[in-house]
Amino acid sequence: MKGKVLIFLLMVLWMLTIFSLGANSFQDQQNFRFRIGRLILDFADSGSANVSIDDYGLGYVLFNEYSYGNNGQISFFLPFGQGKGIFSIGAFVDGWEVSEGFASIDAFMITTFRFNFDVPEDIPLEAVIPDSIGFVLFLEGRTNAWAHGALPVGYPGYASASGSFTTELISASAYISAFFPNSPPYFDVYDYDPEQGYKRDAVIKTVDITSGQGEYVVEFSGLAATMNFNAMSVGSAYARTGIVVLSGVDPLGIPEVGDNEFVWSKGEPPWLWIPALAKVVTGFTPDDYTMQWLAEKIDWHVSPSLPSTGLYVRMYPNGYENTFIFPRNRFEDANYEEPRFRYFLIFDMPEFLPATIDGGFGKRQLIMTFNGQPVHAANIEIFFPATATNHPFLFGDKGSGNPPDEGDYFVFGRPLWAAKSPNWFYYYWMVAYWGRTDIRLAVNVPGGWYEDGKPYVYVGNDAYLTYSMRLFHIENRPNALGIIKPFITFADTLTIKGIHTFIYTVEHELVHKCHYETGIYPSTDPLTDSDGDRLNDYWEEGHFLDPNTRDTADAYNRFGDPTPGDLQCIADIEAYGKLLQKEELWRKDWTDTGLQKGSPPPSDKFPWVYGSTNKNYSIYKDLLTAIP
Amino acid sequence: MKRKLLWIIGGIAVIIIIANQLDIGPYRPRFPIAQRTGVPYPYMTVEEENLFAEIRDIGLKRDLSRIDKVRHALLENHPAILIAASLALGRLGTKEAIDDLHALQARLASGSEVQPFIALALARIEAERDYPNVTDENQLQRKMKRFLQAAKVSVSQIHKGALWYAEQLKAKRYGWAPFEVQVLRQAAEIAADAYQRGVKDAFKIVGLNFSLDYVAQLKVRLAQMSKEQRISWLVDILSKKQVARMEENYLMQALADEGEGASKAIIAKLKEMKLDRDKYHYVGFMLLFRTLTCIGDPDAIPVIQSFSNEPDWLGYYAEQAIKIMKEGRRTVRAVDY
Numbered sequence: 001m002k003g004k005v006l007i008f009l010l011m012v013l014w015m016l017t018i019f020s021l022g023a024n025s026f027q028d029q030q031n032f033r034f035r036i037g038r039l040i041l042d043f044a045d046s047g048s049a050n051v052s053i054d055d056y057g058l059g060y061v062l063f064n065e066y067s068y069g070n071n072g073q074i075s076f077f078l079p080f081g082q083g084k085g086i087f088s089i090g091a092f093v094d095g096w097e098v099s100e101g102f103a104s105i106d107a108f109m110i111t112t113f114r115f116n117f118d119v120p121e122d123i124p125l126e127a128v129i130p131d132s133i134g135f136v137l138f139l140e141g142r143t144n145a146w147a148h149g150a151l152p153v154g155y156p157g158y159a160s161a162s163g164s165f166t167t168e169l170i171s172a173s174a175y176i177s178a179f180f181p182n183s184p185p186y187f188d189v190y191d192y193d194p195e196q197g198y199k200r201d202a203v204i205k206t207v208d209i210t211s212g213q214g215e216y217v218v219e220f221s222g223l224a225a226t227m228n229f230n231a232m233s234v235g236s237a238y239a240r241t242g243i244v245v246l247s248g249v250d251p252l253g254i255p256e257v258g259d260n261e262f263v264w265s266k267g268e269p270p271w272l273w274i275p276a277l278a279k280v281v282t283g284f285t286p287d288d289y290t291m292q293w294l295a296e297k298i299d300w301h302v303s304p305s306l307p308s309t310g311l312y313v314r315m316y317p318n319g320y321e322n323t324f325i326f327p328r329n330r331f332e333d334a335n336y337e338e339p340r341f342r343y344f345l346i347f348d349m350p351e352f353l354p355a356t357i358d359g360g361f362g363k364r365q366l367i368m369t370f371n372g373q374p375v376h377a378a379n380i381e382i383f384f385p386a387t388a389t390n391h392p393f394l395f396g397d398k399g400s401g402n403p404p405d406e407g408d409y410f411v412f413g414r415p416l417w418a419a420k421s422p423n424w425f426y427y428y429w430m431v432a433y434w435g436r437t438d439i440r441l442a443v444n445v446p447g448g449w450y451e452d453g454k455p456y457v458y459v460g461n462d463a464y465l466t467y468s469m470r471l472f473h474i475e476n477r478p479n480a481l482g483i484i485k486p487f488i489t490f491a492d493t494l495t496i497k498g499i500h501t502f503i504y505t506v507e508h509e510l511v512h513k514c515h516y517e518t519g520i521y522p523s524t525d526p527l528t529d530s531d532g533d534r535l536n537d538y539w540e541e542g543h544f545l546d547p548n549t550r551d552t553a554d555a556y557n558r559f560g561d562p563t564p565g566d567l568q569c570i571a572d573i574e575a576y577g578k579l580l581q582k583e584e585l586w587r588k589d590w591t592d593t594g595l596q597k598g599s600p601p602p603s604d605k606f607p608w609v610y611g612s613t614n615k616n617y618s619i620y621k622d623l624l625t626a627i628p
Numbered sequence: 629m630k631r632k633l634l635w636i637i638g639g640i641a642v643i644i645i646i647a648n649q650l651d652i653g654p655y656r657p658r659f660p661i662a663q664r665t666g667v668p669y670p671y672m673t674v675e676e677e678n679l680f681a682e683i684r685d686i687g688l689k690r691d692l693s694r695i696d697k698v699r700h701a702l703l704e705n706h707p708a709i710l711i712a713a714s715l716a717l718g719r720l721g722t723k724e725a726i727d728d729l730h731a732l733q734a735r736l737a738s739g740s741e742v743q744p745f746i747a748l749a750l751a752r753i754e755a756e757r758d759y760p761n762v763t764d765e766n767q768l769q770r771k772m773k774r775f776l777q778a779a780k781v782s783v784s785q786i787h788k789g790a791l792w793y794a795e796q797l798k799a800k801r802y803g804w805a806p807f808e809v810q811v812l813r814q815a816a817e818i819a820a821d822a823y824q825r826g827v828k829d830a831f832k833i834v835g836l837n838f839s840l841d842y843v844a845q846l847k848v849r850l851a852q853m854s855k856e857q858r859i860s861w862l863v864d865i866l867s868k869k870q871v872a873r874m875e876e877n878y879l880m881q882a883l884a885d886e887g888e889g890a891s892k893a894i895i896a897k898l899k900e901m902k903l904d905r906d907k908y909h910y911v912g913f914m915l916l917f918r919t920l921t922c923i924g925d926p927d928a929i930p931v932i933q934s935f936s937n938e939p940d941w942l943g944y945y946a947e948q949a950i951k952i953m954k955e956g957r958r959t960v961r962a963v964d965y
Contacts (some may be wrong), residue, residue: 189773330920410739413660445739446707449666460667461737465705468670479940487944505667522800532873534800546941548911549872554918555878559669559677560708560963562802564874568668611671 034281037250037259039133040116041243041281045081047109047220048075052102059093059103061224062236079466084283085111086381087165087220090236095157097227104225110217111241117209120257120601127256131210133245134368134376137218137297139169140200145392146190149180149231157230159189165222166259169201171495172228172237173614180231197289202244202297204375209252217507235461240284244294246368246376248277255363255381262380263592264353264360265428266388271348274366276300299369300345306364306382307354308347345494353384357427360384361590386464386591391426404429407441408458419443424591424603428502431588439506439515450512452522457509459502464593467498468611469504470555470572473622474544486628488544488569490553491620493611494576498594499609503582507575512567521567533564540566543627570627577625583607632952650821655788658781659744659807669708676955680709681924681958688885689714691709696721702732710736711745712963718749720813721756724758725749744807751778752814762822765829772815772834779811783835786812790840802874809841809965816844820851843878843965850882859886859893866916867897870909880915891925898931910942917949924958 033042051068052199053059060069064086068074078084087109093101103375115133123129143163149159157180164173178189193199207214222237245251264270278298286294345366354360361384365377384391393405401408401418404426408415425441433439440454442448447460453516471492480484496504515521523529523536530537530547537547551565561568586595586607600606611620646652672680683701686694698720701713710732717725732744753776762768776783787901789808796803805813815832816838823830831838831848838844850858863885869876880949883890894916901908913935920928932953935946 008903229869396858410660411740412657442739444737446737446741447667450632462665466670470671471666477939477943482939485940487941489944489948508667529800530871533799548870548909548941549914550874551872554952555671556668558918558921558959558961559672559680560960561666561668562804562874563666563668564802572668 019096034279036279037184038118038120038252039245039250040118041113042080043085043111043230043283044080045078045083045085045109045111047075047087047107048073049089049105049107051197052104054100054102059091059101059226061092061103062088062090063105063107064088064109067230069576075400077095080112080114083111085218085241086284087111087222087237087239089165089222089224089238090163090234091161091224091226092234093159093228093232095159095231095233100227100229102227104223104300106223107221108209109220111220113216113218113243115207115209115214115216117212117214117252119253120254121213122257123254124256124600124603124606127254128363128379129254130252130379132206132208133214133251134204134374136202136244136370136375137169137205137216137241137245138200138202138290139167139218139239139241140168140198141165141170141172141237143172143174143193144190145174145176145192145226145233145235145563146188147226147231147233148186148188149177149178149228150182150186151230151232153180157228157233157611159226159228159233160228161233161235162226163224163235163237165220165223165239167218167239167241169203169502170199170239172199172239173236176220177235178231180624196443200290200293200368202294204370204373205243215481224349232334239391240282242282242284242286244278244280244298244375246277246369246378247279248275249366249378249380250361250374250431251378253380255380256596256600260366260378260380261383261597263383263385264390266385266390268390269349269351270353270390272306272382274302274345274347276345276366278368288299294315297371298560299372301367301369301375302345302347302380303367306347307349307360309350316576323542339622350359353390353423354390355394357431357588357590361427380589381596383590383592383597384427386424386593387422389420389422391421394426394430401440403437403440406624407443407461409443410445415442422461422551424502424593426460427588427590428464432499432503432582432585433506439510443625448509450509450515450516454513455554457506459505463502463505464498464591465501466495467501467504468493469576470553470569470621471576471610471618472553472569472621473572473620473624474628488553488573488624488628490555490569491623492618494608494618495611496579497608498591499585499589500579500583500595501585503585504579508571511571511574511578515567515570520570530567531564533566535564535566535570543570544599545569572622573627576623580625613628646782651820655792655808656785657806657808658779658785660745661803661806670706672706672708673871674955676704676706676709677957677959679704680706680712680963681922681960683709683716684712684960684963687719690720692722692828694719695722695725696702699725699728702728707740707742708960708963710742712960714742714745714749715964718752718756719817719894721760723753723757725798726753729753739797741804744804744810748810748814751775751780751811752817754778755818762818762827763825763834765827765833768822768827768830768833771818772836775815775818776834779807781808781811786815787837787840790837790844794840797874803844805841805964808883809844812836812838812841812844813847813936813964816847816851820847821946823851842875843962846878846882855886855889859883860879862886863890863893863897863916866919867901867912869910869911869915870893872911872915876915878965879961880919880922881960881965883919884961885965887923888925891920891923891928894923895925895928895931898935902934910940910945911944914945917945918961921949921952921957921959922961926953929953 089107091103145161147159160177162175172193174191174193176189176191218241224235226233226235244607249260264272317477367377368375407421409419442458446462450457473491474486476487529551533550551557556565556568569580589595604615612619682699699714759771786808819830838848
């Protein structure tokens with residue numbers, strides 16, 4: 001008798017194990033709310049079931065982790081943040097001691113995945129705002145029907161049991177019907193679907209998030225029933241769902257506000273790392289086989305493609321860096337504690353950065369694919385390091401000091417040898433002044449200058465940093481005779497940076513060069529240049545400057561600048577005009593210190609700021625763009 | 629043949645070394661000189677411009693209680709602020725600033741125009757540290773020698789530099805005065821301090837010819853006047869100007885450095901000039917207006933405002949000055965004065 005009791009207890013334990021497949025994970029994870037950049041993801045479960053148990057049997061049913069012993073309607077709800085995505089039903093009847101019993105459950109459950117988009121408040125007008133989130137939905141499940149008889153010794157028994165479930169991707173069922181003529185011997189009858197492991201499938205889904213939130217609902221329905229006489233029987237069904245989302249970069253990142261930005265390395269040869277991670281979001285711990293099954297189907301690419309000698313994938317299993325770099329292939333990381341696949345896409349160049357801006361920088365998309373089909377494309381931006389010198393030699397004339405490859409290194413005010421130019425100069429020159437050999441770089445001198453009579457201008461080594469330039473307009477006042485006369489007046493300032501500072505510096509110096517070559521200056525005769533500002537008195541009068549003051553607008557010399565203010569004033573007026581023509585080139589500024597890097601100022605302060613309004617427009621509508 | 633060539637090269641090298649030691653030959657500046665039309669310094673914010681003026685004041689007044697403000701200014705980016713802060717630390721003459729100046733030296737590009745001013749400050753600190761209060765000729769002699777040694781320039785090089793710079797100005801090739809000329813100006817200031825302390829022959833010591841540079845000469849001249857005389861002379865000379873060249877910036881700065889007393893004198897002068905308008909050129913008014921923007925005395929605003937409806941350039945410059953003062957700005961007219 002003791003042996004029989006032991007067998008019975010073991011069977012009950014085994015049966016309960018079958019009922020509660022995967023349920024252990026509930027205790028490990030309390031709140032399921034995931035934040036991946038701007039994506040906040042959580043899910044909820046709700047379900048209901050009809051329970052039917054007859055009076056003679058000792059049957060009861062399980063619905064998820066709860067057990068019920070009464071007839072009637074039952075329901076449950078796990079709110080957002082506590083959902084698990086697990087559908088688990090079972091019916092059990094213990095026909096011990098020649099009793100007869102019946103138990104069944106007919107259940108329905110939905111799991112709602114909710115995708116919240118944490119949209120920033122101030123978005124630049126031209127920013128690309130993600131309007132959907134793509135993900136891989138996977139479902140897996142199993143059913144079971146089992147009976148054991150006959151009980152007790154000497155009596156025949158019979159039993160039937162079934163379990164089934166249906167979802168949008170998979171369905172399964174198991175059924176047994178058995179007659180036990182006598183006992184001993186005891187024997188078991190069972191049916192599983194599938195026989196081992198899980199039935200599983202996955203599909204790509206997309207949810208609209210234009211309103212800032214989107215949901216996807218997974219439905220489960222199932223039936224578990226059993227009846228027996230002088231036997232023990234179980235019918236059960238278990239199914240669960242989860243999703244795989246792109247997580248290495250922010251899947252809903254907006255690079256225009258500083259998300260998902262990557263910079264090529266500073267060394268030679270340069271390389272670029274892009275973390276290509278996929279996160280498996282579940283309310284349970286997925287098993288090894290499931291992780292592998294998903295990982296084999298996931299792949300990555302960047303579009304438009306980046307130049308590289310060969311794309312490599314570096315794997316980071318379990319949080320520490322593997323010492324191997326593998327050629328592009330698939331590697332999965334079945335990290336049970338934090339289920340996700342860790343990849344790094346590594347692009348490398350043989351010697352130098354890509355030769356052109358469009359070749360290796362700017363807006364791209366990191367695309368996650370599943371079975372070769374795109375799942376989600378995250379917007380990313382790729383920059384070059386401004387002060388590094390790992391650009392290629394465009395013209396191959398090493399040692400010449402010619403732009404854009406090289407600049408002149410100054411010793412005692414004279415260019416003594418050629419030195420490689422920083423990346424900002426190389427790429428800015430390519431974008432804004434392609435072919436202009438009269439724009440040279442001074443590698444170790446700040447500012448920028450033009451030396452009288454030289455065929456070129458110099459750009460200093462800081463012509464990419466923030467700069468505050470002066471703007472002028474005309475004010476009319478009566479002269480001594482009461483006749484209205486125009487006066488050049490300092491009106492506003494414009495704070496610029498990146499490629500705009502470069503353009504301003506170049507244009508300011510080119511204007512000086514042009515003024516020298518066209519004879520606007522220098523006026524060397526002291527009789528016709530009263531204030532010594534190198535401009536002829538008559539010319540000054542004709543262009544609304546004071547011939548008796550070297551800094552008419554009082555905008556320059558009070559800051560220590562030794563160059564006559566009037567000379568700077570006319571160069572700045574024209575430089576502003578040229579800068580306005582090239583304003584849009586900020587779109588090509590892909591330096592890591594430039595106009596597109598990081599979180600930009602609010603859209604009304606971009607791409608530059610006027611002092612009069614502290615916004616990107618001036619209160620003066622008549623700012624001079626050419627010498628009046 | 630090879631041996632002959634080696635002898636020739638060696639001989640030339642020896643001649644160059646000897647010539648260097650004896651200061652024979654042309655002017656060889658210690659720091660590179662930029663003679664060019666460069667990108668102007670960035671326009672300063674109100675805070676930057678006021679800091680610029682304040683740190684210059686701290687140096688002039690030898691106000692050690694505010695040295696931290698000057699040291700902190702060395703972290704700024706605007707070259708003019710860095711120049712003003714370096715010169716102020718030189719005037720304050722305390723060794724605690726030496727590390728800060730070396731750090732700035734390392735941070736800036738080798739070709740930066742601030743570099744000579746850092747070297748100048750370091751030399752001045754050495755001289756001030758060893759001889760803070762000069763009261764006799766011997767001490768002044770030793771202080772000057774210490775200063776020139778620390779600056780690593782000879783009297784001959786200073787004179788050559790000053791002559792060369794005068795030539796450049798004559799040819800309207802503008803730029804910062806070379807390091808040697810800046811040394812001469814600082815030496816004039818050291819001598820002027822000694823003169824004020826009773827060293828009568830202060831300007832004849834060491835054999836420096838201060839008259840070779842306009843600014844050094846101005847310092848010497850003003851040092852020999854009382855405060856009242858200085859203000860009166862500067863107000864008078866500025867009011868009579870008919871053209872504003874580079875030199876006038878130093879006159880304005882010298883007058884502004886006299887502080888509140890100068891402001892009162894200018895205001896009185898402007899009132900007088902208004903009554904006798906035809907006697908003065910508008911440039912004289914303009915220079916006094918701009919000097920008032922340097923001092924930042926709010927009492928000056930109504931006086932300047934009374935000229936804003938004047939026709940032509942006079943009204944233009946009055947409004948220009950009012951705008952600066954109403955923005956709460958204090959200007960600096962010559963950072964290297």
